[in-house]
Amino acid sequence: MSFNPQAHLRQLLSAALASVAPGQQDIAILLERPKQASHGDFASNLALQLAKILKANPREIAQRLAREIAVSPWVDQVEVAGAGFINFRLAPAAKTQVVRDILEQGDAYGRGTLGSGQRIQVEFVSANPTGPLHVGHGRSASFGASLANLLSWAGYAVKREYYVNDAGRQMDILALSTWLRYLALCGEELTFPPNCYQGDYVIDMARQMHAAHGQRYRHSAEALRACVPQSADIEVQLDNLILAAKDLLGEDWAYIHQHALTEQLADCRTDLEEFGVHYDQWFSERALYDTGMVAQAMQRLEKNGHIYLQDGAKWFRSTAFGDEKDRVVQRDNGLYTYFASDIAYHLNKLERGFDKIIDIWGADHHGYIPRVRGALRALGSDDGKLDVILVQFVSLWHGKEKVSMSTRSGQFVTLRELRAEVGNDACRFFYLLRKADQALDFDLDLAKAQNSDNPVYYLQYAHARVCSVLAQTAGDALSNCADYAAADLALLSNARELALCSRLAEFPAVIEDAARDYAPHAIAFYLKDLAADFHSYYNAERILVEDTAQRSARLALIAALRQVLRNGFRILGVTAPESM
């Protein structure tokens, strides 16, 4: 039978509250862990909350509450302190109990019911499949994957989704870029536009095409030039070029387009898979067009009177919903904008019945939020179900030296390169060492360091150390986790052991809080504290002592610790090495 000290204290307080302030039963009773050990194991600010309502001295209220708190075998001391805090000191048995709970629950320890099975969708990365993922996408991937894990642990039914922008102008530009590179390989002489994709991977795709199909998609440079109207505006010029290419290639355009998409998407998927980032669904933008969902969404907006015509384009009146200007949904050339399909996409997400949808975007998209929310409301949907998380930028450093990156010139560091350089574990972990809304300086030298400066090694080392000790117990009467659960936990009595127990007991609450805040970094910080507690204990006390009962109790403790490390690592997507 598992015992929850926090719930127990809450009950005691609730009963006391009923007799001190009978009308206030609906007040939320919060228990926090004091930063200072002298303030006990748990503290309640209930009296401070009541002071406001009852207009009475908080300290006096605290005294009255404390007097009414029933005696419990799990509580050693109840004390009023400070402005009116009620501090609780738990009996050792109330702290060590968690060891047994952890060993019994194993891989499930820490799972909670906050989400109560609600359906929640996390959409993340969703980079255009127009080139390799870069280090910024890596942060979104790491954050999104861990957040999804976290929400799942907190009791939500989570779906992970990648929105594939396989329609639209950017994909056309990629297809064009590939074809132009291919023409060059065929020997055609033409200038490669500066606003086409510059990366070498485009040339690679062109080579493949050339190797597989020879001259089949070749058209002369003259023929191409002949059907491209000149424009001083390089963007217009690019659009003209795309139109000309479609014209010349006919059916073949679709092949090249599809080929480029397939290649890039596969590259992206493999990259993410290798990074330990998995999706339940890859949702195609093109499918939104093919099934008529975009047109339907637009019709619905129009029917609701939120669309008007100006300068040959169709505009959504997003200013009516708090946006700073109205937005075009259909261009004067008849093509829908990205925004149009995104409206349809979000509508579709909500129609799939999720209780909550989370979009994880790069911080540069922040101006986009009001218009998406506006569109959902204009369609009569509940934009309260949408949460948008902005992930700030990443800059790479070699110690004090910044690694320069610019997407425009194609000089960006790819996620794959980063993973190869510092390893998946360090990548996943470093990305999570900051809150999402904090810009991240990623120190490559530190991530590669094989010493305690590197937090990921510090954590993994704790795990390896535990494994090493446990590996030496083969001869023990109690030598596996199930047996440890039978150990006499009353023998865990020194301060470090009890502190470690308290820390282990926090884990479920840490998960719940982190899930509520969409803050996977909190797990990383918790694990650092936990590892520190262990290293400290390990240096101060010998685990493999002669006394078998004592030894079993300590082994039970570190086996429980190992379990919590593993569960935490799993949420973060970091491996748990058995030796280092």
Place this chain on the structure above:
RNA sequence: GUGCCCGUAGCUCAACUGGAUAGAGCACCAGCCUUCUAAGCUGGGGGUUACAGGUUCGAUUCCUGUCGGGCAUGCCA
């Protein structure tokens, strides 16, 4: 110009949504291996939480303004 994010120890960052004396790591100083992995531990100094007001029992947290940094402000995505 306007909007969003940010400003905490010398450096990199936390702070349980308003709680007690603002905490870690790095760097610096002084220590700990004939005993379970020293990739570890112990101790020490270091702060007007950018600045100025306001809200209240109580503010790093909420509100207003100023300064500084990042991002955005496309019929790109």
